[in-house]
Amino acid sequence: MATKRCPAMILALLLASACVPAMAAGRWIAESQTPTLRQQGLRYTSDTLSPKGDTPLAGTAISRVEWHYDFAGWRPRALKVRLCGGGRCIDAAQARGQSMAFEGLPVATGFRFEFLIDGRPATRAPLEGGALTLMVNFR
DSSP: OHHHHHHHHHHHHHHHHHHHHHHHOEEEEEEEEOOOEEEETOEEEOOOBOOOTTOOOOOSSEEEEEEEEEEESOOOTTEEEEEEETTEEEEOOSSEEEEOTTTTSOTTOOEEEEEEEOSSOEEEEEEEEEEEEEEEEEO
């Protein structure tokens, strides 16, 4: 009878061990607003996006970041966007994206978006800010 239980116990242990990495991983999400861009040629930054105080940060390092932002209205072709955190910046010109460029940074790293409408400084019709979401996956 013990020989019949052995394969079942081994299978159960293998399945349980396969789940351990998934349980150790996590994600924090921060939300804010994109700034209203009133002049081209000036750099605007978002609020710092970081985990809330009650977020369990059981992981040790960032694995991937994902983002989504929008503006209330048209989007100029000359809009340049960067996502910065931990001394690194990446191109985030696509309003929805993901990157592994921050892999290995501490889980509680704060991030900021930088927005710039390229060109000589000039007053223009404001580009009204919209929603901004950052999701940080960690292991």
